[in-house]
Amino acid sequence: MLRIRKLPIIIFALFIIVFPLVSRLIPAIQNYPDLMIFAGIYSLITIGLSLLMGYAGQISLGQAAFYGIGAYVSAILTATYGLNPWFCMVIGMIVAAIVAVLVGVPSLKLKGHYLAMATLAFGIIVFIIFNEEVEWTGGPDGMSGIPGLSLFGFAFDSVEKYYYLVWFFVFSVFVFTINVIQSRTGRALRAIHSSEAASSAMGINVSRFKVVVFVYSAILASLAGSLYAYYLNFINPSTFDLFFSIKLLIMIALGGMHDIWGAIIGAFLITFLSFEWLHFFEEFEVIVYGVILLLVIIFLPQGMVGIPKILKGLFNKKVSNG
Amino acid sequence: MPMEKITFANQLLQYLITGLTVGSTYAMVAIGFNIIYNVTEIINLAQGEFVMLGGLVMVFLHVAAGLPIVLAFPLTVIIVTLVGMLLDRLAIRPIRQPSVLTLIIATIAASIIIKGIAMFIWGKDPFDLPAFSGRHPIHFLGAVIQPQYFWIIGFLIVIVIFLTLFFEKTIIGKAMSACADNPGAASLVGINVKRMILLSFALSAAIGAVAGITITPISLMEYDRGAMLAIKGFGAVVLGGLGSFPGAILGGLILGTIESFGAGLIHSGYKDAFALIVLLGALFLRPSGLLGSIEVSKFKRF
Amino acid sequence: MDKESRGKILEVEKVSMVFGGLMALINIHFNAKEGMVKAIIGPNGAGKTTLFNIITGTFSPTEGVVRFRGKPIQKLKAHEIAELGISRTFQTIELFGNMTVLENVMVGCHTRTRSSFIASGLRLPHDKHKEEQIRAKAMEILEFVGLAEKFSESADSLPLGGRKMLEIGRALATEPTLLCLDEPAAGLNETETEKASSLINAIKEKGITVLLVEHDMKVVMNISDEIMALNYGEKIAEGLSEEIQNNPKVIEAYLGSSEEDRA
Numbered sequence: 020m021l022r023i024r025k026l027p028i029i030i031f032a033l034f035i036i037v038f039p040l041v042s043r044l045i046p047a048i049q050n051y052p053d054l055m056i057f058a059g060i061y062s063l064i065t066i067g068l069s070l071l072m073g074y075a076g077q078i079s080l081g082q083a084a085f086y087g088i089g090a091y092v093s094a095i096l097t098a099t100y101g102l103n104p105w106f107c108m109v110i111g112m113i114v115a116a117i118v119a120v121l122v123g124v125p126s127l128k129l130k131g132h133y134l135a136m137a138t139l140a141f142g143i144i145v146f147i148i149f150n151e152e153v154e155w156t157g158g159p160d161g162m163s164g165i166p167g168l169s170l171f172g173f174a175f176d177s178v179e180k181y182y183y184l185v186w187f188f189v190f191s192v193f194v195f196t197i198n199v200i201q202s203r204t205g206r207a208l209r210a211i212h213s214s215e216a217a218s219s220a221m222g223i224n225v226s227r228f229k230v231v232v233f234v235y236s237a238i239l240a241s242l243a244g245s246l247y248a249y250y251l252n253f254i255n256p257s258t259f260d261l262f263f264s265i266k267l268l269i270m271i272a273l274g275g276m277h278d279i280w281g282a283i284i285g286a287f288l289i290t291f292l293s294f295e296w297l298h299f300f301e302e303f304e305v306i307v308y309g310v311i312l313l314l315v316i317i318f319l320p321q322g323m324v325g326i327p328k329i330l331k332g333l334f335n336k337k338v339s340n341g
Numbered sequence: 342m343p344m345e346k347i348t349f350a351n352q353l354l355q356y357l358i359t360g361l362t363v364g365s366t367y368a369m370v371a372i373g374f375n376i377i378y379n380v381t382e383i384i385n386l387a388q389g390e391f392v393m394l395g396g397l398v399m400v401f402l403h404v405a406a407g408l409p410i411v412l413a414f415p416l417t418v419i420i421v422t423l424v425g426m427l428l429d430r431l432a433i434r435p436i437r438q439p440s441v442l443t444l445i446i447a448t449i450a451a452s453i454i455i456k457g458i459a460m461f462i463w464g465k466d467p468f469d470l471p472a473f474s475g476r477h478p479i480h481f482l483g484a485v486i487q488p489q490y491f492w493i494i495g496f497l498i499v500i501v502i503f504l505t506l507f508f509e510k511t512i513i514g515k516a517m518s519a520c521a522d523n524p525g526a527a528s529l530v531g532i533n534v535k536r537m538i539l540l541s542f543a544l545s546a547a548i549g550a551v552a553g554i555t556i557t558p559i560s561l562m563e564y565d566r567g568a569m570l571a572i573k574g575f576g577a578v579v580l581g582g583l584g585s586f587p588g589a590i591l592g593g594l595i596l597g598t599i600e601s602f603g604a605g606l607i608h609s610g611y612k613d614a615f616a617l618i619v620l621l622g623a624l625f626l627r628p629s630g631l632l633g634s635i636e637v638s639k640f641k642r643f
Numbered sequence: 644m645d646k647e648s649r650g651k652i653l654e655v656e657k658v659s660m661v662f663g664g665l666m667a668l669i670n671i672h673f674n675a676k677e678g679m680v681k682a683i684i685g686p687n688g689a690g691k692t693t694l695f696n697i698i699t700g701t702f703s704p705t706e707g708v709v710r711f712r713g714k715p716i717q718k719l720k721a722h723e724i725a726e727l728g729i730s731r732t733f734q735t736i737e738l739f740g741n742m743t744v745l746e747n748v749m750v751g752c753h754t755r756t757r758s759s760f761i762a763s764g765l766r767l768p769h770d771k772h773k774e775e776q777i778r779a780k781a782m783e784i785l786e787f788v789g790l791a792e793k794f795s796e797s798a799d800s801l802p803l804g805g806r807k808m809l810e811i812g813r814a815l816a817t818e819p820t821l822l823c824l825d826e827p828a829a830g831l832n833e834t835e836t837e838k839a840s841s842l843i844n845a846i847k848e849k850g851i852t853v854l855l856v857e858h859d860m861k862v863v864m865n866i867s868d869e870i871m872a873l874n875y876g877e878k879i880a881e882g883l884s885e886e887i888q889n890n891p892k893v894i895e896a897y898l899g900s901s902e903e904d905r906a
Binding site: 072076078125126129130131132133135136137139140141143144147148150151261262265268272302303305306308309310312313316317320 | 569
């Protein structure tokens, strides 16, 4: 039965609250809340991607585009037109949703490789637009002067404050998504993954559900993009390139894409790998990513969340042998 | 040399010739996709890396190590072929639960590993390769034709002839076709399916290498060109119909031409976008390709 | 509903299906009366499953009309047809293997419930309440098909007989008035076959019309009121079960060859 237990969620919430306070005390991890902001931003995207790929079984290699749409809509509307950042964040999500419908309706009729390639092509086209529409986006040089976020006079102007803001979003989205998974909608998505023929025979409007979950993942990616832009106050297209879409794929494969926890674990691990632990590889970290991805696919198809199960299996074997 | 007056018609002809040349390279990539797909039903997203490697290994052997072309060319093809075989052995064969998704991920992983290693060896700068028969352009109705263009199109023709003979006349080639039609039956009659898969990777890596070697003198080559080449090659595959060799050639030439006209007449910054839009258009409107039938594509295993 | 259609829940008129030049069904004409069990028989490749796929909306027929309760449905999509009250099982068992037995049936309840993506994400109280109702109903159905004890097992772990029963249960969860069963007894042993037969009878007693594709003639003769026989995409006979059994054309096309198959 797909019941997600409450206790881990409570522990997760406590961890989010306590982490910055602890990191303040330990010099070696003092910069970790900053990294955790990125891990949180990536988690927002991977949660949506996990629902789309792991649960509904629909491949997307173009999520970086929605991330970029969120970032650029927020950046342009605030920096160029001086609109309210929260309002722009919502506009970004609406734009992402509209684009997701336009792309998703024809794309999600495709299966397997065709869907992968369609989303890949879409992602690259959007990336090219970010680069070429210099008047709007500043081209390859990017955009600066993006404001930060504040609410009723309270500015999220320190790492810690922004950390709590980002993780508030992540936690809310996480709980919302878990609820969806456990509902009629979640069952329908898993049914579609398993057999589209049987799903539609059960009265599930397969194409509609696929588009809905694609739109949801796009909205989350757009939210993440806005949060990214307001945190760094500067964006340029290279953040939203093809490799970022692949990095997202690595995150959910590493964490485990059939489990929503995997989305967060994967985002966390890849963030810390790329900003902290693989620093000495510099640009050659791509080789490490490739190797990680390959090893996971070969030896750990369930991702990190599958490890307890494997250990349990080994243990049981030992017990029965001994 | 006196400047000729370039008319609009001359320009169009120029775009067409350039488009067909680049399109020939896409066709070679597309043929590579099809060879592997027909035997394994895998779309090898690392296909473009073979092209990139072909160019860069050739640069190393011919320019840096000073080997003559006649030696460097086959040596490059052999090296890239070995990489193709390694890819099958290290990334594809070990997968225990092959599904479309895991195979896509595996070939993506392989492609970023190859790309990373290429960056490690050659750095990030593009490399040039001398054209096979110099760079004195031929003028034809006001259009400029590089001699290298003939080499590229010529090698496409050689590859097509070679593959036709291989699949129709040799036992190994026929065995590969049998795997494509029905792997279960093929292994029943004693065909070693695993070896055929390995061979398909070798063959398509070799073709990728030829594409890379021949295109580098006109478009240079650097470590990160593989992904775009792969996607465009796939665009050619979809245009022509997945699995179809004549389709791959036609698709490649059409895609190259559209890209060349789009970049020339509309906006050069969107050069890559044109090919991708064609790919999307083909996927959305006619996923079975120009030469395929809708019914067949509906029932293709995925 | 006009006079013609009265009592006929399903009417198939002049239906033909062409796949890439191949005639899978040729001018098929038949109907099913409300509350009866109608069997469709014929050798492999006769077009039985294709006919099912057309009735349930997997394909649109190349030509012809399919009416359900007098309403043309041949252009509708599969999920719309399911909503109207036609459900099915699959010859090649299409369970949701990654889910539990109970969840499979709960997916079947999909059409008869409503809930939005946002409402379920926010876990609104009425949504929670509905989940309870769905669960109760699904358990009831599992009870009916005899799988209640195995509700928490994964669907893939059931033996073949159990999976066939689960497919029927899942189809029943959509609250159909017409149920299309594609070879419910294929591959089952004698006890399981008997169980399947009595289940189909129980379904009929609930007032659900059953359309049955089956090779096991004993099952067919036991439970069906009427039989239609297909061969090479054409109808070769139709009538009461006893008549069909003795129809020489049918014996030649189907019974004879099936005896050989079994030997």
